[in-house]
Every structure is written in C-alpha cells, then in structure tokens.
Amino acid sequence: MTRPGPGASRVGHKNPPNEEPAERAAPGRRAGTAGLYAIGAAVACFFTVAVLGPSAFVPTLAGDGGHPPYSLDAHPPPHLVIGLAAGGVLAGAAGLGLCLAAVARGWRVRPFPLVAAGLLAAVAFTFLPPSGSADHLNYASYGRMAATGHDPYVTRAVDLPGDPVAGSPEEWRFTPSVYGPIATGSQAFASWAGGGSVRLTVFVLSVINTLAFALTALVLYRTARSDGRRLRTALLWTCNPLLLFHLVSGAHNDVLAIAPIVAALAVFTGPSPGPRRALAAGMLAGAGAAIKLPAALAGGGPGWTLLRDAWTSRSPRAVAGLAALAGGAGAVVAVAYVLAGPHALDQVSQASNMVSLATPWHLVDVLLGRGEHRGVIKAGSMVLGVLLFVLLARALPKDEEDQRRIAAALILAWLLAAPYELPWYDGFGWALLALLPWTRFDWVLLAHTTALSLAYLPARAPARIGLPESLSWLVTVVRPTVIPWTLLAVLVVLAALCLRSGRAPATGRPPRASAGSPG
Structure with a gap:
C-alpha cells in the first residue's frame, strides 16, 4: 500500500480550494485577531474624545442640551484629547494593517458581524457631537442661509452675525459655500428640521451622513460576490476606523x-x-x-x-x-x-488655486514664494495626476468589472496629486478600492490616510482652540514639513510599485506575501 507523500492531504481532511494551509492560517489568525482588537481600541479612543464634550477636538454646539447630540461637559485639556486622537489614528492604522496582512496569510472571518459592528459604531457616533474639525458648523450655516431665503453662494457667515445658526462657523466666516447644489439642499433640509438650534441642525446633518455611510456599506456588501470580497468591503469601508473617525464622527459631507x-x-x-x-x-x-x-x-x-x-x-x-x-x-x-x-461654481474655481499645508505641493509653494506661482502648481498637479492615472490603470488589479479599475485609478490619481487634500477626502479612494480585488495598493492608501490624519490633530485653527505652546510643533513642524515629505515618499513608493507590477489576476484572493504583497 502506497503511503501518501508529504504534500498530500488525508481523506476527509482535504484543504478546500483557495484555502491557505494550516501553518499559514495560524499566524494569520493571530494577526487578524490582534488587528480587530486594535481597531476596537481605536474606535474607543475616538468615542472617548467625542463623549467628553467640548474641547480642542470638539466644537461647542449651541442649543438645548436635552437634544441630541449628547456628551459630557468635561472640558478635557488639549493634551488629553489630542493624545487620544493620535493614539486612535495609530491604533486604527496598525489594526487595519494587521488585518490586511492576516488576510494575505490565510485568515478569514465572517464578514457580516464586522459589517454590523461597524454600522453600530456609526450609529453611536451619530449621537455624539462631531469631532476633529468645525466643518459641520459651516454646513449648518449654509443650510440656514438657504432655508431663510439667503443665497449661500453669495452670503457669508459674517453677513448674518445675529443668526444663531448662520453666524456659528469658527472658520470660513468670509467664504460663501463651496459645496454643490445637492449638498446645499441636504444642508437646507437639516436647517429646516433643526430650526434655530445649531445642536439639532448638526444632529440632522450627522443622521444624513450616517445614512449615506450605511447605504454605501450595503451596496459594497451586496455587490461583492464571495465572502472573501465581502470581508474586504467590511475592512476597507464599514469597519475602517479612520473612515469612522473622519466621515462619521467628523460628520464630513x-x-x-x-x-x-x-x-x-x-x-x-x-x-x-x-x-x-x-x-x-x-x-x-x-x-x-x-x-x-x-x-x-x-x-x-x-x-x-x-x-x-x-x-x-x-x-x-x-x-x-x-x-x-x-x-x-x-x-x-x-x-x-x-x-x-x-x-x-465661483467658489469652486477659487478653491482650485488653494494648496493645503500637508501635501507635497506645499513644499513647492514655499520654494516658489507662497502663492506667487499657483498656476504652475495647478498645471504640475494636473500633469502628475495624468501620469499617476496611467500608472494606476495599468497596475491596479483587474476583475470582471473593468470600469471599476479605471474609476479607482482616476480617483486615486486625484487624491495623490491634488494640491489641496484633507484626510476625509480619502474616503473616495477607500470606497472604490473596496470594489476591487485584494491589492498591495491598499497599503499605499493606508499610509496616505494615516499621514494626513496625523497632520490634522485637530483640523481647527490653533488660536481658536487655545493650542498650548508645548503642542505648537504639531502645526509648525508636523503639518507643513514632516507630513509633506512623508507623502512625497508615499508617491515614490506608489510609482515604484506601479512600475514593478503586472496586472493582478482576477482571483478575488489577496496576493501572497512572497509575491511582494501585504504581509
């Protein structure tokens, strides 16, 4: 009787197709479990920042405290909330990275509980005050203008100082709306529902955002055709702690x-x-x-x-x-x-000339004289965007839906080449990558979003929040110098990956670590 060779499986214990061997699944399982714990810790950090109430990260919301959103009134010091947010960003990035590496090593987990957990976290954040920036006050202001018969594309917050909602923004007080008409319509609805209360108006805006987040999660989940791809949508979108922080807790539209x-x-x-x-x-x-x-x-x-x-x-x-x-x-x-x-469209045209401090283009802007040659930067970013699109369109994994690869290449090229970029913009890239098979480019976007998240701790004017001198280096060193050079390195890595990569096969499985993939 012939004994089976060392590579054979026993009868009844045959490895299913496309399943990793046990010796690879075990370390993958440990990394995946650790990743999920880290994601949970990150969400807990962000939740604590919001639930503590007004702080350097959480703008004060005028209105009846008996109405949502709810929080304590602990007034935590800037060091505490900035430390919690930074810890959440780092833990979330590490957790997501561990999960990506674990998947590449054979780890699998049921996707539906992860989706449910992500949506429950999103609902919980909806009932807490938005954190990270004061953009939601701008949305409420523009909605109030529209609801009261003022044109938000002409009117400014300073033009309505006596209005409790329209006059509430911390920043952009001299800037009319830069958002599209449908966004303005949703803001006007929130203002109609919230009346003269900033608190209720912001809550309605948060509810609308959470519904959009949940709808996106549902479409991604239903579009996926296997549990492996559904797990991908859960990790990259619904349970992505950086997106829960920026898009849901941050209430960005x-x-x-x-x-x-x-x-x-x-x-x-x-x-x-x-x-x-x-x-x-x-x-x-x-x-x-x-x-x-x-x-x-x-x-x-x-x-x-x-x-x-x-x-x-x-x-x-x-x-x-x-x-x-x-x-x-x-x-x-x-x-x-x-x-x-x-x-x-007037403000959109003006905004196209802006350069944010945390992008590599800020380094060019300083070199050219801070605003003297913005046309050169705009032209350079367009050329870079075209080059990145060509590289990404060739290198991103191809599956049966080719239009998704092209759409993802266009969106990623914009995110990586734009002179003005903020961390919540990366939500576009994560959503479209979630439609594609597993790819090493997930790591590029993870590095990009993490770096930008660390650049804006928080994304509010230092003078407004009373940032202590001991933390001023976050604004004077990290944001305008460390992060731009970091993102420049990310661009170099991306170009190298694109030039080295052939188009990945449409297997729906993550690339193996031995092939230069995550893990």
Whole structure:
C-alpha cells in the first residue's frame, strides 16, 4: 500500500480550494485577531474624545442640551484629547494593517458581524457631537442661509452675525459655500428640521451622513460576490476606523458624494450594460458631482469602458450607452446648477488655486514664494495626476468589472496629486478600492490616510482652540514639513510599485506575501 507523500492531504481532511494551509492560517489568525482588537481600541479612543464634550477636538454646539447630540461637559485639556486622537489614528492604522496582512496569510472571518459592528459604531457616533474639525458648523450655516431665503453662494457667515445658526462657523466666516447644489439642499433640509438650534441642525446633518455611510456599506456588501470580497468591503469601508473617525464622527459631507458614485458603479455591471443602466449610472455619477465636483471622475470608469467598446467593435449598443451615460450625468448636473445659479461654481474655481499645508505641493509653494506661482502648481498637479492615472490603470488589479479599475485609478490619481487634500477626502479612494480585488495598493492608501490624519490633530485653527505652546510643533513642524515629505515618499513608493507590477489576476484572493504583497 502506497503511503501518501508529504504534500498530500488525508481523506476527509482535504484543504478546500483557495484555502491557505494550516501553518499559514495560524499566524494569520493571530494577526487578524490582534488587528480587530486594535481597531476596537481605536474606535474607543475616538468615542472617548467625542463623549467628553467640548474641547480642542470638539466644537461647542449651541442649543438645548436635552437634544441630541449628547456628551459630557468635561472640558478635557488639549493634551488629553489630542493624545487620544493620535493614539486612535495609530491604533486604527496598525489594526487595519494587521488585518490586511492576516488576510494575505490565510485568515478569514465572517464578514457580516464586522459589517454590523461597524454600522453600530456609526450609529453611536451619530449621537455624539462631531469631532476633529468645525466643518459641520459651516454646513449648518449654509443650510440656514438657504432655508431663510439667503443665497449661500453669495452670503457669508459674517453677513448674518445675529443668526444663531448662520453666524456659528469658527472658520470660513468670509467664504460663501463651496459645496454643490445637492449638498446645499441636504444642508437646507437639516436647517429646516433643526430650526434655530445649531445642536439639532448638526444632529440632522450627522443622521444624513450616517445614512449615506450605511447605504454605501450595503451596496459594497451586496455587490461583492464571495465572502472573501465581502470581508474586504467590511475592512476597507464599514469597519475602517479612520473612515469612522473622519466621515462619521467628523460628520464630513464627502460621504454624501461617495454613496451615489459607488451606486453608479454597482448599477453599471456586466460585460455589456444597456442604455438604461448606463443612464442610471450617469444620473448617479452626476448626483455625486453635484455634491462634490471631483466625484465626477468616477463616471470616467463606465465612460472609458463604453468608449472602448464603441471604438473597437463599432457597437451601436455601446454608442447608445455612452450617450445615455453622458446625458444622464449632464442632465443632473445641469438641472442642479441651473436651479442654484451658475455663480455656484465661483467658489469652486477659487478653491482650485488653494494648496493645503500637508501635501507635497506645499513644499513647492514655499520654494516658489507662497502663492506667487499657483498656476504652475495647478498645471504640475494636473500633469502628475495624468501620469499617476496611467500608472494606476495599468497596475491596479483587474476583475470582471473593468470600469471599476479605471474609476479607482482616476480617483486615486486625484487624491495623490491634488494640491489641496484633507484626510476625509480619502474616503473616495477607500470606497472604490473596496470594489476591487485584494491589492498591495491598499497599503499605499493606508499610509496616505494615516499621514494626513496625523497632520490634522485637530483640523481647527490653533488660536481658536487655545493650542498650548508645548503642542505648537504639531502645526509648525508636523503639518507643513514632516507630513509633506512623508507623502512625497508615499508617491515614490506608489510609482515604484506601479512600475514593478503586472496586472493582478482576477482571483478575488489577496496576493501572497512572497509575491511582494501585504504581509
């Protein structure tokens, strides 16, 4: 009787297809478990910052304390809340990194409990005051302007100093709205529901954001076709502690634009979508663009696919689909901006010349004389964006839905090349990467988001929060110097990965560590 060789499995104990051997699954399981604990610790840090109430991280909300959002009134010192937030960012990044490495080594866990846990955390954050920045006060102000008959694209917070909501912003008091008409509509609804209360208005805004976050999680989960891909959506989106911190706890309205573009890519599914689905995808992409203009880049994925099919096969169906996609997107954007007025784009045009302190372009800006040659920076960022798109489109993993790869390449190129970038913008990249197979580029975005998160601890004016002298180095050294050089290194690593990478096969499994992958 022949004995089985060392590589054979016993009868009844055969490894299932695509499953890692036990000796690789064991270390993966330990890393994955440690990663989940670290993610939980990060969420607990962020939760503590918010529940302590007004601080350097949490702006005061005027209104009846009996109304949500709720918190203590502990007035914690800046050192405590900044330390908690920094610890949360580092723990969250480490936890997510451990989970990615564990998956690459064979670790698997049921995705649905992770999704449920992430959504429960999102709901809990909704009932706490927003933390990290004061942008939600700007949203409330613009909504109040619209709800009371003022044009938020012309009116400024300083023009309505007696209004309890419109006059509440800490910053951007001299700046009209830069947000799209659909975003302004949601802000006006929140103002109508909240009345003259800043607290209630902000709470309604948080509820809308959380609903958009949950809708995105649902679409990503339902779009995934295997437990492995569903686990990916849970880790990269729903349980991603950095996104829970910035998009949900921070109440940033970027998630409102992310939801429709993810839905657009989900609708535009299959080898040859017809004009109806192309029209629906176009309308959803147009809605995203009418919230935040760069969201329109995601529509480039379906557009690229249809244009390629129309060019190579001369297919009337592809031509009709391309026309429907462009028509749907154009119609939604046109109607939104006609109702708001073309001047709604004025502030967007001015904002395109801005350079944020934590991007590599700040180094160039200082070298050129701080604002003297912003046109050079704008042109340089566009060239860099095109180059990054070409590299990413070639290197990102390809699966059966090619338009997702192109859309992700466009969005990531924008995030990595833009002169003005804040950590919550990276939510666009995480959502679109979650639609793709496992890839080493997850690590690039993790490094990018972590660095930007550490640059804005917090994203409020130091004079406004009374930042002590002992912490001034966060604003004078880390934000304008350490982080720009760090992100420049991230760009170099990204370019090297792109140049070395062939396109990954569409297996739906993470790349092995031996192939230069995570872990």
